[in-house]
Amino acid sequence: MSAILPFEMASQDSESLKELASIARMITYARQSAKSLNADFPVWCLDLALGAVLQEMYANGLQVPLFEEGADKANMAVAH
Numbered sequence: 001m002s003a004i005l006p007f008e009m010a011s012q013d014s015e016s017l018k019e020l021a022s023i024a025r026m027i028t029y030a031r032q033s034a035k036s037l038n039a040d041f042p043v044w045c046l047d048l049a050l051g052a053v054l055q056e057m058y059a060n061g062l063q064v065p066l067f068e069e070g071a072d073k074a075n076m077a078v079a080h
Contacts, residue, residue, distance in 0.1 A: 013061050020057045024050060 031046035 016060050017057060017062055020053055020060065024053045024057070027053060 027046055027050045031043055031050065034042040034046060
């Protein structure tokens with residue numbers, strides 16, 4: 001059984017996904033910076049944070065993408 005969401009609910013979910021995507025981009029930038037500095041522990045922590053944000057995005061309706069060309073395998077493992 002499927003229900004039709006009211007327009008306000010759909011736009012709210014869209015806004016949540018946009019905010020979460022923005023957070024994911026910030027974490028990704030910080031992770032890449034830490035990686036270039038060979039700061040292993042911050043990279044690990046940021047991997048966990050990115051995985052948590054991606055899980056939240058999937059819980060809010062983002063479709064799980066197939067493995068993308070050029071994606072870091074470590075990020076894919078954290079995301080699932």
